[in-house]
Amino acid sequence: xxxRLNTVLRRMPxxxxxxxxxxxxxxxxxxxxxxxxGIDPAKxxxxxxxxxxxxxxxxGLAVTPIRRWFGLNLLKxxxxxxxxxxxxxxxxxxxxxxxxxxxxxVWADIVKRWYITVGMLxxxxxxxxxxxxxxxxxxxxxxxxWRRLHKMVYPIALLGALHFLLLxxxxxxxxxxxxxVIAVLLAARLNLQTLRLFRVSxxx
Numbered sequence: 001x002x003x004r005l006n007t008v009l010r011r012m013p014x015x016x017x018x019x020x021x022x023x024x025x026x027x028x029x030x031x032x033x034x035x036x037x038g039i040d041p042a043k044x045x046x047x048x049x050x051x052x053x054x055x056x057x058x059x060g061l062a063v064t065p066i067r068r069w070f071g072l073n074l075l076k077x078x079x080x081x082x083x084x085x086x087x088x089x090x091x092x093x094x095x096x097x098x099x100x101x102x103x104x105x106v107w108a109d110i111v112k113r114w115y116i117t118v119g120m121l122x123x124x125x126x127x128x129x130x131x132x133x134x135x136x137x138x139x140x141x142x143x144x145x146w147r148r149l150h151k152m153v154y155p156i157a158l159l160g161a162l163h164f165l166l167l168x169x170x171x172x173x174x175x176x177x178x179x180x181v182i183a184v185l186l187a188a189r190l191n192l193q194t195l196r197l198f199r200v201s202x203x204x
Contacts, residue, residue, distance in 0.1 A: 002071045009073065024052060025091055042099035049092040054164065054178055056085035057157045061185040066068075079133055082153065086130035089123055096158040115166035122159035125152050154189070157182045 028048045032041035037048075060081045063074045092180040099102060110116050129150055131137070138146045168175050 006071070006073050009076070014077050017077060017084060021067065021084040021087060025034075025049070025088070042095065046092060046095045048099055049088055049095055053085060053088040053092055056088055057153070057160055058104055058178070058181055058185065060085060060153060061128045061157055061189070065185060065188040082150075083130060083133050086126050086133075089126055093123055108196070113162055115163050118159050118166060119163040122156050122163060125156050125159070129153065129156075152187055157186065 012049070028037075028045055029099060031037050032045045035041075037044035063078045067071050081194055097106065101109060110120050129152055132141065132146065132149060140150065161175070161182045164175040164178055
């Protein structure tokens with residue numbers, strides 16, 4: 001079954017993700033414009049785009065563990081997932097700037113509200129990753145430096161989880177579950193890297 005899926009995935013172009021990526025955004029904005037998101041559509045749009053950003057961050061982190069645990073190879077799509085994640089983060093940020101606060105007291109909110117501070121930090125850290133997610137940057141930086149830079153996605157994912165935790169009021173399971181999933185995926189990555197180092201040391 002997994003082999004069949006991998007065969008299908010090898011035939012699928014990664015650029016298909018870029019074509020499909022705007023569809024949920026368009027649908028969310030359509031619901032907001034047509035009254036499908038309640039009495040405060042700006043907040044709901046902002047929330048939905050934030051959730052999509054988290055889902056995509058989790059999807060990107062899950063690529064390697066899924067290959068290790070289940071044999072399903074999604075590596076060819078990981079870069080596209082990362083670029084689309086930035087696209088959703090940007091849409092999330094612009095919704096907050098334009099529809100929510102309407103460019104008023106932006107800096108004051110960033111400084112005073114911790115969840116906004118954390119969210120902005122995650123976005124700033126994501127910028128160099130988005131700008132270097134191309135073959136030209138890979139050649140210029142070299143594979144080692146490029147991979148080292150793109151490991152910034154790990155703290156970005158943690159900041160995304162923290163942003164959600166700080167945002168909600170009171171005890172809620174949803175942001176806690178997202179934080180736990182991200183923690184498990186990062187722990188899996190740590191274990192895989194530790195295993196690689198152990199194998200290298202034993203061969204030396």
